[in-house]
Amino acid sequence: MTTVLLVLGILVFLIVAHELGHFFAAKLFKVKVDEFGIGYPPRAFTLGTWGGTEYTLNWLPFGGFVRLFGEHGETHVKGSFAGAPKYAQAIILLAGVTMNAFAAWFLFAGALTAGIPRVITERGQIAEAQLFVNTVVPGSPADAAGIRLGDEITRIEDTKGEVAELTPMQVVSYISDRGGKQLDVTYRREAAVTTVTLIPAHAVVAQSADRPAVGLGLVLVTDDSISFWQALKESGPRTIAAFKETVQGLWTLIRDAAAGEPNLQNIVGPVGLVDYVGNASRHGIGQVLALAAFISVNLAVINLIPIPALDGGRLFLLGIEAIIRRPPYKLVVQSLNFLGVLIIIFLMVTVTYNDIARLLA
Numbered sequence: 001m002t003t004v005l006l007v008l009g010i011l012v013f014l015i016v017a018h019e020l021g022h023f024f025a026a027k028l029f030k031v032k033v034d035e036f037g038i039g040y041p042p043r044a045f046t047l048g049t050w051g052g053t054e055y056t057l058n059w060l061p062f063g064g065f066v067r068l069f070g071e072h073g074e075t076h077v078k079g080s081f082a083g084a085p086k087y088a089q090a091i092i093l094l095a096g097v098t099m100n101a102f103a104a105w106f107l108f109a110g111a112l113t114a115g116i117p118r119v120i121t122e123r124g125q126i127a128e129a130q131l132f133v134n135t136v137v138p139g140s141p142a143d144a145a146g147i148r149l150g151d152e153i154t155r156i157e158d159t160k161g162e163v164a165e166l167t168p169m170q171v172v173s174y175i176s177d178r179g180g181k182q183l184d185v186t187y188r189r190e191a192a193v194t195t196v197t198l199i200p201a202h203a204v205v206a207q208s209a210d211r212p213a214v215g216l217g218l219v220l221v222t223d224d225s226i227s228f229w230q231a232l233k234e235s236g237p238r239t240i241a242a243f244k245e246t247v248q249g250l251w252t253l254i255r256d257a258a259a260g261e262p263n264l265q266n267i268v269g270p271v272g273l274v275d276y277v278g279n280a281s282r283h284g285i286g287q288v289l290a291l292a293a294f295i296s297v298n299l300a301v302i303n304l305i306p307i308p309a310l311d312g313g314r315l316f317l318l319g320i321e322a323i324i325r326r327p328p329y330k331l332v333v334q335s336l337n338f339l340g341v342l343i344i345i346f347l348m349v350t351v352t353y354n355d356i357a358r359l360l361a
């Protein structure tokens with residue numbers, strides 16, 4: 001029950017943040033906001049009215065919404081969404097996605113402040129950092145010995161008893177100086193500790209064929225917390241990387257669907273989210289914040305898909321209206337909105353089915 005409430009809290013926070021983006025942008029361009037609601041109707045009660053906007057709490061606790069005056073084109077008078085310049089309408093629509101990006105940035109910063117795994121360059125930065133495998137060259141000595149991504153390297157020693165300093169640069173130098181010689185490499189995988197013997201060889205790494213190597217890529221990782229201001233700097237690249245990963249995953253899904261081979265197995269819906277958040281919560285608040293940040297990125301990207309009923313679909317129709325210099329036919333808009341809702345319902349049913357199947361398995 002606690003996990004379910006945590007999931008609801010994350011979703012409400014992220015959706016309300018999204019709607020606040022629309023709200024602030026609308027206020028900036030003098031577009032009247034009729035209602036700002038937390039949760040979805042039916043209405044529970046009204047908090048009050050300020051600045052011409054009614055603030056409400058609603059019974060369905062799954063997010064929030066902003067109701068703009070004239071947002072469906074029913075009126076083009078001053079102060080209405082439809083009556084605002086096209087660039088203002090576009091900015092208002094994009095403001096929700098922008099707010100989700102900022103939310104992800106701050107959530108990643110909070111996660112780093114609480115303490116989550118992060119890559120550092122040298123052990124001197126954090127003495128207790130751990131050395132993990134992030135690349136294994138196929139067919140290399142390391143691959144043949146069974147070392148895998150995510151293994152922690154705990155010791156590297158040659159036949160003379162000389163031990164390598166466990167930083168990526170030092171290990172590369174240590175191995176390249178011992179071509180053709182036996183090395184004992186100890187690694188940890190979960191609770192099991194294993195030692196294997198590797199012999200560095202030439203031509204293992206194509207880009208450095210003249211340098212002896214065993215085929216391992218290594219990174220130093222620590223989960224020590226950092227100051228919030230430092231975390232703000234480091235969370236920027238994390239947010240950008242999360243956007244790239246999400247867009248790439250979405251593009252792969254669309255490409256496979258176009259080829260007649262859609263793969264929805266890895267898409268997580270609300271039911272699966274409970275399991276993910278539950279696992280994250282067992283590893284501390286930092287992991288929960290990092291997961292919330294990644295969800296925020298996903299919400300931003302999904303909202304940009306040009307499906308009617310999403311911000312991306314509304315932006316698409318706004319672009320069409322700007323090109324043809326008149327609103328699209330109302331029947332066409334209604335038909336596209338209906339199609340968009342059907343697509344969203346289909347996806348929700350499919351991912352929920354997959355979520356339940358994963359949980360039962």
